[in-house]
Amino acid sequence: MSSIERFQNPGLPEHVHRKADTDPKAAKRAEQQVAILFLLSALGTVGTIAAYIYIRSDLYVYIPILGSTNVQQMSLGIGLTVATLCIGLGAIQWAKKLMPDTEVIQERHELRSEDQDRADFVETFKERGGEAGIARRPLIKRTLGIALGVVGLSPLVLLRDLGPMPKKYFETTNWTAGTRLVLDPGGAYIKPSDLEVGAVAQVLPELPKGTERTLENVGKDAVLLIRLRPEDFNLDAERLSWTYNGIIAFSKICTHMGCAVALYEQQTHHLLCPCHQSTFDVTRAAKVVFGPAARPLPQLAISVDAGGYLVAKQGFTVPVGPSYWERNSSNG
Template identity: 45%
Template sequence: MSSQDIPEENLPAAQATAHGELADEKHPFADPGLPPHEHRIQDVDERAAKRSERSVALMFTVSMLATIGFIASYVAIDHDKSVFVFPLGHINALNFALGLTLGVALFCIGAGAVHWARTLMSDVEVADERHPIEASPEVRAKVHADFKQGAKESVIGRRKLIRNTMLGAVALVPLSGVVLLRDLGPLPEDKLRHTLWSKGKLLVNMNTNEPLRPSDVAVGSLTFAKPEGLEEHDHAFQNEIAKAALMIVRIQPDDIKDKRELEWSHEGIVAYSKICTHVGCPISLYEQQTHHVLCPCHQSTFDLSDGARVIFGPAGHALPQLRIGVNDEGYLEALGDFEEPVGPAFWERG
């Protein structure tokens, strides 16, 4: 990234610019210098200045009143009272009053200060010199010499053993910090491959908390289910439901295009993981006629009548299906865990 190979004359400063001869007074584009100061009305008319003073003072006074209003609202307004304010509708009265009074109190201080600066403070433009950021050659040389002197006195260049062992020590010591991070969490192992489902677990309706019978699942309905034994109060509920959440629909067996899907279903009742294979949102929109389900987060669309393959959107693979059957008592049950990991894909998924 050096500029050595760019000829100097390519830089504008070296070109004959329109301002090449600034000294020439007749140069048509020459810099005329700072324009003369133009007086504001407040500079020449004391009455106008007085008016400005009063405006500024008025704004500061309004601010004081608004602060008193803030405290009064805080004390007087019940915190769950709502009021109708056009065009905002019904809103929390306290929040509205506090926001408005605080806002006015602050805004008026600002408006007063700015008005003061614009109308009454001197507005004469002045120029400050800039100085180059980089040091003069003398300073530069002095610093370099000082550094060399310091380095020499430290003998770091001569005593290589010290330098190398020091570098080694300093490089190694942060490792302790890295090691300490190990217990942030467990290793992944096969945690993402298993869910709470296993052979014989009943499918429990998420809403009613009752085990599902085939007759509970009507054509065109979408039912969410969880594995038997998982209760909302359980400590592990969130983690387990994040993987085990299930959606159940009934499709006419003739309409099921995928052979395995039909095999894993019961009388056309199919159970799929509710967790999107894209980045893990719960899928919740179901189109009865086409048996398409749509993830509301990123619009991945799956065809539940065809092995839940992806028909649109960013998901990379089909939703995992849970093999289900009916037990002796006539309840729907799982015939095992999902055969592949649910949810988003990951490196070890394969």
């Protein structure tokens, strides 16, 4: 076993000359190819500038597969493509055909320093460290430790004003007892008769006069109104009393990650969130039937007021939207 012969490294293979190395005609041809490519590139640049100046920027054409395309943008892009591609191809053709292609061997140097240098470094480091006397003066060492340990706190503290404290923000919405439902978009009041069975509407709470609706409001207040046949519901007495003539209302903000739960499937009465496919069963108070959401969409109790318009009976009984640390989820 000891005399096993392994294959030996045969060394660099012999260099094979290219045609252009030996045949001046081939070399001349390669030179011309490179030159033509560089000229084409310059033409591409000229074309790009011409497209910028002469093509109207509101000109569109229909191109199969690509669809409706802006002629100027596309011409600029194609011009730029030609201009850059030909420089690239030219340079590489030049390197491959005309520049020397003999493989060269270079030795690697060892990365580690000489033992002596390393030892010297460690020695110097210790010696200089000793001069500072950090080991001999523990008081300085410890107090420096404290100072360096806390100095980073000030920039952190200075960042405090990045935003206000959340306080009770996540727990509140603009829905209160008697708030009228208004259509979004539009802002019109809604009567139960406006919704046919199977219909869906996005609604928002009517805000007090003079208050402007912000995106932050919408992100918490958005509610979906869905009308079913009353016999389709599978709810307990309390939740059934939160509906009105087959109309049921849920927060539209997903309890998983806050996307708008916008897809309603009429046949199965399922609401689907397009972000992560959490699926909620409308007939069973938006119980999660599939996907990563852990809690049902909060239901809004609705009724009609003296004018016959839909109103909220009360605000949401649980916070809407995704979970957070302070959320008390024991009651839903």
